[in-house]
Structure formats: structure tokens, C-alpha cells
Amino acid sequence: MKRSSMLRFTVKQKIQLPIILFISVLSLFMFIYFPYEHNAALRDSVGNEVASLAQMVSNGVTLGLENQDWAGMRSSIDFVRQSKDIRFVALVDENGATFSADPEDFVYDPALAENDSLIIGSYVVDTELFSGEVVVGSSTRYIEGQVRKLRATTFWAALITLVLGIFFGMAQANLIVRPLSLLRLAAIKVGHGDLDTMVERRSGDEIGDLASEFSRMITSVRLAQQNVQDANAELQTKNRLLDTERRQLARTLEHLKATQAQLVQSEKMAALGQLIAGIAHEINTPLGAIRASISNIERALEHTLMQLPELLSTLAPEAQRQFFDLVSLSLSTRLTLSAREERGLRRSLLARLEEAGFAHAEEITDALADMQLFEGWEPFEDLLRLPNVKSILQVASRLSLQQRNSQNIETAVERASKIVFALKNFSHHDASGNMSLSDITEGIDTVLTLYHNQLKHGIEVSRIFEPVPPVLCFPDELNQVWTNLIHNAIQAMNEQGHLIIEVKQAAPWIETRITDTGRGIPDEIRDKIFDPFFTTKDAGEGTGLGLDIVRRIVEKHRGEISVESVPGQTTFLVRIPLVQDSPPVSS
């Protein structure tokens, strides 16, 4: 809307110009039209007048010719001649030639009949004696005079109209524009923010209405501005409040984060505690075995030391040899039997001894069973048939017992050192914070070792490990993953069931599946199990951080974890990349 600058009119001009233009046109019209019209009307009336004069003369001529009333004719002509501005009266014959005229020497020329300064009127004369017409000519001087007068009058009238029109146009424009200017000034002031501006109503027309509306509008704006300011102030107050709250929230969040870290730590500690409890139990078992074995050995040794010399003195050299053979056979025998197998072997031994007619078959059977000699007793028949066989076998079994207990101690020590080794593996921590190459299956085995105590009673463990290459990882953190998953599995199965652990390579991953035959995870909570603080356990029992920690560790390795669960079969799938091509995700 770019207006030409050249044609930019103010409102005042827009009002003034048409008025002035209109009045000018009107004046000009008055000045031109009225005289013109007057002229035409005058010519018309003079024409009529002249024509009627001609008729009068024509009548006079007819009368003169027919009645010889020449005086009448003459007086009509005289009347015409005396009329104002009459220039001539002529009698023209049929051929257009002037028959006679007054003034006498005038010759009428039809070709010049009518011009601007002459008005001609004519009337037919038709008598026996003369046929033609009477022509009367009048000058237009009178008309011109009249028109000139009128022109002067209209000129002054037009001039006065013009002057008055311009004056009134300007006055009217001022009248209209002044309130508008005031409004404009007020609007500018309001535009600059002065809302105390008031516009006085000066007229009852639309501009007056506009002024009233403007005042009302300013009042509204002032009110609205006040409202806005109030609202602003309120907003600022609320903002400050919000800011304070936000800061409080930020502090709370920090606090929560610290608390969460503490919780994570305590979850780790709890897991460790459980582990340690298990391990303590695990170590306590071999220790108990060692203590019992040592006590057995002590008692057997004491017994043997007292009875052996006495026994040897009663035995023949052959019997002595058989005795030591029996003892050494016993020592060299290592059987691992279940209680039922042992009962079966014992029964068949007893039956054969009774069949062979041994006097103390039952005592012999007990003693041989103690020595784990369920077979191969035949070479020692002579010895067994000796009357003091009971004391012989007692001494022999005690010797064997010492040996067996020593073996038990050895086994227990082996077991304990295995646990200690696993513990050492488990807690292995690379302080450098860098990843190290590690075999995932070793980590799983370590965890299984530590959980042996909890697994051995009712849980069958299947290890399906394919050979996998060592991968770059944080071994101790992965151990935490296996610990948590296996711990959960044991709890899910209520310590009764089948734990299947599969490890295989599926490029670009090493996939580890830990499957339990527990109660499964309901669909509605499956999406939430990896959320922190989500737990199905009673309050205070679990922190809800176990699987969250697992997820975080797996993500730190750029791995994936997922779960599939139906009642009776829940599988956690952990994928660890075969190759770590970039630094670990910091958690």
C-alpha cells in the first residue's frame, strides 16, 4: 500500500477540494449557461415579436391594397418603425426582390437574412395585386445589452458564490478536521503510552461518537494495562516462587541422585552380603569336615596306638602280613557311594559272608563296609576266621579311617581353596578403569562356583558353553550381571528347578541365555522390570535396583538385554559385542 507521495491529500483537503471544485464548476456553469440561455430566450422572444410585427404590417398592406386604407397601413409601419431596435421593414416580392422598404433606400438580401446581430421576422402578403412577404429586421443590440448585464450579474454572483463556497468549504473542513486532529494527537499520545489522555466530545455526529468511543477505549486499555501489570506482578511473584521451588527440586534431585547412588551401592553390598553368607557357608562346610576328620583321626590314632602293639603280638607272622595287606587295600580303595548303593553292597556282602559261614558275619560286614571293602575280602579269609577277628577288624578299620579322614581333609581344603580362588576371581577389579580381555564363560563359572551351595540342593544346572573368544569387557561388572541374573533365577524357581545357561557366538555378539523354570514374569510388568526401584519383592526386601544395574552394565558394554517369559520358562538374553570399537558408554 504504497501511496504515490505526489497525491497525498489531507482529510481537510479531501473535504475542501470537492466543495471548492463543485462550487467553481457551479459558478462557471452559472457564468456561461445563464447568459447563453438568456440570449437564446431573448432571441426567441425578439424573433416572435418581430414576426408578429411583420404580421401586423402584412395585415396593414392587405388592408391598404384591398380597402385603400393607406393611413392604416402607414400607421402599422410607423408603429413597427418606432419599436425598439427595429432596423427596417421591407416588402419583398415572390422573387426575393425588394419591392419597397422603410427606410427607403434599404435593399433586403435574403442571403444575409439572419446573422448574430440581426433578427428577421417575416409574414406572407397574398393579395391579387401583390404577392410576397413583409420582412422586419431587428438589431440584437437590446439582447446583447441584456445578456451583457446578465453576464455581469452572473459573474458577480458566481464570484461571490465561489468566495463564500471556498470560505464555507474551509470552515466546514476545519469544523470536521479539528476534532479529528485532536483525536489524532490523542492517539499519538496514547501510542506513546500516555493513557491519561482524554478526548473532549465536541459534536454530536459520528466524530463525536468516535471521540467518545476513543475515550472509552483508552479507559478500557488503561484497565487492561492495569490488569496486565497486575497479572505481570503476580506472574513475577509466581515465577520467583517457581524459581525457589525449582531450586529446591534441583536440590532434592541431587539428594535423590546421591540417595540412588547410595542405594546402588547398598544393593551391591547386599548382593555381596548374600554372596558372602553363601561363601561363608560354603567354606564352613569343608572346615566342619576338616574338624570332624581331625577329631576322628585323633580318636582313631589314640585307639590304634593302644591296641595295635597288643594285636600284633597275638598274630602269627602270616596273619600280620594279611592284616597289613587288608589295611593297605582299604587305603587304596576310594569309593564314592550313595547311601542306597552302600546299603545294597553291604547287604550282598553280608549275604556272602553268611554263606561262607563266618561266625561274626554282621560285625565283619560293618567293619568291611567302614573300610569300604565290599569286595576282594577273599584273600583275607584266614584272617577273618581268626577268633579275635572283631578286634583285628576294629584296628584295621581305624587305620583306614585315619587315612580316609586325611583324604576328606584334602578334599575339603581343595574345595575351600577353590572357593577362595573363585572369590578372588569374582572380586578381581581392574583399577585402571580400562576394559580387559576376558572369557565370559569363566566369569559365569566363577559365579556358579560361588552359588554352588545354593544350587546343589534342588537345582539342576546345565552349562551349554560353546567355545567363545575372549572379549574386551569389565569382567567384575559382568560378574555382577551374571550374579544378579542367576540370583533372580534361583529365587524365581524357589530353589527347585532347572537352570540352563547357554553361551554361544552369534556375530557380532556373544549371546548368553540364562533360562530358569520359575514362575515367569507377568506381561503387565515385563516393561517395567528394568526400571530402577521396580521390585516384586516386599518392601525392605529388595531395592528394585538389581535389573537396573544389569541393564546399565550391559549398556555400558554397548550390549543388549531382553527377556522372554512364559510361566515355567523365563529367558534373559544378554548380548555382548564381540568387538568393542569405541570407548565404553559412561554410566
Added chain:
Amino acid sequence: MKHVFLILTICLFFCAAALPAQTVVIVNESVSTKSLSVKELLDVYTLNKSHWDDGSRITVFDLKGGKTKESFLSYLGMTEDELKRIWLRKQFTGKARPPRALTDEEEVLEAVARTPGAIGYISERTYKTTRNVRIIAKVK
């Protein structure tokens, strides 16, 4: 008296009709001119001559018709229409005084007698020597 005058007039009319009478041209006694030729008479009646020789104005009287007029016109050698046209032309310009046409010769006689510088024509029978009229010409 009126009736008597009317009867007398009718009698005179019949007499004149009955008898072929001479036409005379009469003038008012004030006219100094003694005689008029045909040419001069024609000039007067064609309104070319508007004043007598002594400068007094000529007043022309005419008859509207009748034997007297016919004989007068034939004396002048003109028809009535010719004369009328001439009069029309002259009268129109306003230069000449209009001739007065009367019906009765007696009226002409009286008018001529009454008007100084007047001229008219009547039958000889109508003419009386009395009053201020004299004959200036006789139509042959």
C-alpha cells in the same frame, strides 16, 4: 333631415349614372397653382409630387370606385391596379402622405373644400361653384 339627405344622395347617384358626365379635378382654394397638365396630375397622383409650387403640402383625395374614377384613371393613362402598386410602394417608404379614398363624390367635394392644399376629382355634376373649391383641370 337625415332621410332627406339620403334620398337626395340616391337621386344624384342615379342621375350621374344615367347621364354621361364630365369629370373635373378640383383643388382647395388655397392652392395657388392655376392649372395642371396630365403629366403634373400623374406626378401628383403617383405621389411623386408632394408639394405645390408654393411649397404647401398636397393632400390627395381619391374615390373608391365608380365611373368618375374610371374616367379619371383613363385620363391619367393608368389602371387602378397600377396606381395601387405605385401607392403601395410609395406609402411603404413613408415618404408620401397617404391619399384618402372616399366613397362619395360629395364627400370628396367637402373634404377638398375643408382641407388646405387638397386635390380631388369628382363629376362635373357634383361640382358646385360655392365653397372654397375650384376646378384645376377637366378630364377630356
